[in-house]
Amino acid sequence: MSSVTIKDIARALNISVSTVSRALRDSYDINAGTKKRVVEYAEKMNYRPNPIALSLKENKSRSIGVIVPEIANTFFSQAINGIEEIACERGYPVVIFQSHELLEREIANIRHLFERRVDGLLISLSGSHKDISHLEEYRRNNFPIVYFDRVPETAEAHKVVADNFEGAFKATEHLIIRGKKRIAHITSPPTLSITQERMAGYKSALQKHGLPVREELIRYCGFRPEEAAEAICSLLETERPDAFFMGSDRLALDCFEAYKKQAQGRPEDITLVGFTNLSVAHLLEPPLSTVVQPAISIGRKAAEILLDEIENKRRGKGFETVVLGTELNIRP
Amino acid sequence: MSSVTIKDIARALNISVSTVSRALRDSYDINAGTKKRVVEYAEKMNYRPNPIALSLKENKSRSIGVIVPEIANTFFSQAINGIEEIACERGYPVVIFQSHELLEREIANIRHLFERRVDGLLISLSGSHKDISHLEEYRRNNFPIVYFDRVPETAEAHKVVADNFEGAFKATEHLIIRGKKRIAHITSPPTLSITQERMAGYKSALQKHGLPVREELIRYCGFRPEEAAEAICSLLETERPDAFFMGSDRLALDCFEAYKKQAQGRPEDITLVGFTNLSVAHLLEPPLSTVVQPAISIGRKAAEILLDEIENKRRGKGFETVVLGTELNIRP
DNA sequence: GGCGGGTCCGGTAACGTTTGCATAAAATTT
DNA sequence: AAATTTTATGCAAACGTTACCGGACCCGCC
Incomplete structure (x- = not known):
């Protein structure tokens, strides 16, 4: 059944539209008997107020x-x-x-x-x-x-x-404690708030542990999947990082994929950490450590x-x- | 600026609402000059017809x-x-x-x-x-x-x-050709159309290659993640399948995870195929073959x-x- | 000069709902 | 019994829009 309106109810019960409306809303100034009749009939006809009419009015x-x-x-x-x-x-x-x-x-x-x-x-x-x-x-x-x-x-x-600074800081510090010295950071466009905060956390961790912040190890990537691959590629060739910290959910995956392809046959011990909620991180190979947002x-x-x-x-x-x-x- | 209405335009231009409406819709019965005035003013005031009013009417x-x-x-x-x-x-x-x-x-x-x-x-x-x-x-x-x-x-x-029958058939046949004999099928609730069609493809492939359809190798799982784990677990213990064919997107992952946990240390050569569009299938370990839907x-x-x-x-x-x-x- | 026709515009109803105001009937008070 | 209050109901406007209908005005024609 499509829509039965308040008018239909009024007509059927031989009362006015406003009485029906009031019977259905307030109980203000409405006879108990009338109200009961209306409510029961509305129920029976499966009446639903038209939300569009409501939206227009309110x-x-x-x-x-x-x-x-x-x-x-x-x-x-x-x-x-x-x-x-x-x-x-x-x-x-x-x-x-x-x-x-x-x-x-x-x-x-x-x-x-x-x-x-x-x-x-x-x-x-x-x-x-x-x-x-x-x-x-x-x-x-x-x-x-x-x-x-x-x-x-x-x-x-x-x-x-999320506490992006803290998350990035923890991730970077973890890598440092593991002995990593050339930690690359691949991240989203610098316009984004998350990019800036995570960058700050990354740099702060480096500084705390006396490591230099090297801009050559930092890459900003847009939203084309190839960009991540290019970044990984050029980093591996020129900077030989010993760890990658990926600053966004999507990048973590794109980079992981590119790394896996690039790193084939390379014996180096490179560790990956991603700022990502990816649900399969624990099933990947090599294992991908993650900073997870709530x-x-x-x-x-x-x-x-x-x-x-x-x-x-x-x-x-x-x-x-x-x-x-x-x-x-x-x-x- | 919030909403300027057709009424506002009419008032400002000192013409009637219906004229404004016509000027904006048809050109039916409307003076070119008036139309121009209206259209320009509407443009200037950034007029947008109220979709709610439209919805109510139409x-x-x-x-x-x-x-x-x-x-x-x-x-x-x-x-x-x-x-x-x-x-x-x-x-x-x-x-x-x-x-x-x-x-x-x-x-x-x-x-x-x-x-x-x-x-x-x-x-x-x-x-x-x-x-x-x-x-x-x-x-x-x-x-x-x-x-x-x-x-x-x-x-x-x-x-x-998707051609669920064909997809399941291909997946199962692939396993058979690889020499698998005890292919387990873990799938979604039997109420679903996809479950039935994929099941039919699975059975048909077995029959074509002269393998028995063994109900003990088939498990239906609902939507609790544990169900997949339980199915994998019990199968590994009792039936010792040499391959798993997972019949749905979500199950492929749940089963993969459970298998990986269960299979730790087991040397058996078990192959996994999932009916899934999971974008990371190629990054998992062990590799997960997939039937991908368009x-x-x-x-x-x-x-x-x-x-x-x-x-x-x-x-x-x-x-x-x-x-x-x-x-x-x-x-x- | 009356009339048919064309051009352009305004009034109004309608979509479904709520609500303030008016009003009729009933109940209460004087 | 008249006046007043209470109770219950209906009417109409409003939200923003469109479309039908009718009317004003001008033009040309017989």
Whole structure:
């Protein structure tokens, strides 16, 4: 059965539309008998209020939007699961979009979500740009936004992130303690917040242990898979690193693959560590140690802040930045 | 700037709402000068028609919905990318939901999408049930639905699937040719279409090569990760298979992991093949051969059928079932 | 000069819902 | 019995948009 409306009920029961509406909502000023008749008939006919009509009237939709660069990335799909967990619990469906690391897609997605009046937005920024003017505009109109993982620089925003500095620091220090001296760092575009923080952690660990920071050992890679391969290749040929620290989820895999191909037959003892939530890291060969982000918690926390913001439960509290710890998994 | 409406334009230009509407839509019965004024002003004010009002009026939303069990599954995220590719091209945003293999979530998702008037639905069924009565109801109301991958039995539906029989047949035959005699098959719940078809391919290959079909070598697993481990464990202890053929994407990984743990120290030469789109199969140790589904093509094709259906471009054509070939990747 | 036709525009209803206001009937008070 | 309050209901507007219908105005034609 498609949609039975409040009008149909009114007609069937020979009462007015407004009476039906009130019977279904308040009990304000409504006869108990009438109310019962309406509620029972509505139940019987399987009446559902039309959310589109509601949205038009109230200018909101009781749903939230999520934009991530790629769902085919373990970190993001885990974060989405955390978001959904909280949102469903609190009665908000979650609408998922992908930006595919493209600014234009990000803009289109946001506009689409906003025009359809989602009550708020959770977003991890696309890596292809640094500009967030397209988001500033919404913020000025009090559209609730919470950033997670890849966040903007501005202080005027809610952010939920992993402790990228600490994660990178731990990973690098681990390599140093293992005796590594020429630790290469392959990382995402320098525009991203995560890139900068992880870079800082990497450098800080080197400095703490008296190792030089050598720019030749650092490579920034964009989103073409070949870039990782090229970086690995050129590093192996020119710098002969004894360890690789890969700074992002996707890069960890691309680099791992390139390394495995390149390193065939080389006897050198090279250790790999990736900043990644890849679920199969422990099954790879050679073993891939990882810095794991609390993706689900990040998603949960971001959703909580957003929903509190939407439901006005944060009165007075200003913008918040939540930093969650990472975990270093050493393999083997 | 938030939303400027057609009313605002009418007021500013001192003309009526209906004139503005016509100027923006048709050119029917509208003065060229007026039209120009309106269009220019609308442009300047960055006017966007309110899609919610449109949806209410036209009872559709110019968007489509997708429901998959889990986005954190390479096959599904690839399929979604195929869907998005076609849908975006044709101007339809894609709303993604996850059922998490739960019937209740599937029902809630469908209802939500339907109530929000998506123009059609692409769905891969949750594995926890065989019942599709909750979908039948929509079909009777001419709500366009295209099933992909996990499809219902009914003939009255559009379906896009991989050639599961052929894929399983090829995988099994490959193992047989390699000299394997006790090939275990670990697969998803028997309710699923994919399970049945892959099972048939497995058995058919055995029969073709004169090997017995031994039910003791077959294990059905649900969606708890432990189930795969238990199956592997008990098989290794009692049946001593010389090969494992894993029948689903998720199981391939769970089994691989369990096998790796169990097989430690065992010298036996056991070969693994998985029906999976796992992107890291070639990086695992031991190597995991795979039957790969054309996930992106499946998504594309499903989206094409759905959009053609929505846009009435299939006049006369009845229900369609598209079967796409699989690829066997042998490693090493 | 009346009339048919064309051009251009405005009013209005409709989509489904909520809500403030008016109003009728009933119940209570005086 | 009249006045007042309470109770229960209906009407209408509003959200943003489109589409049907009707009307004003101008043109040319017999």
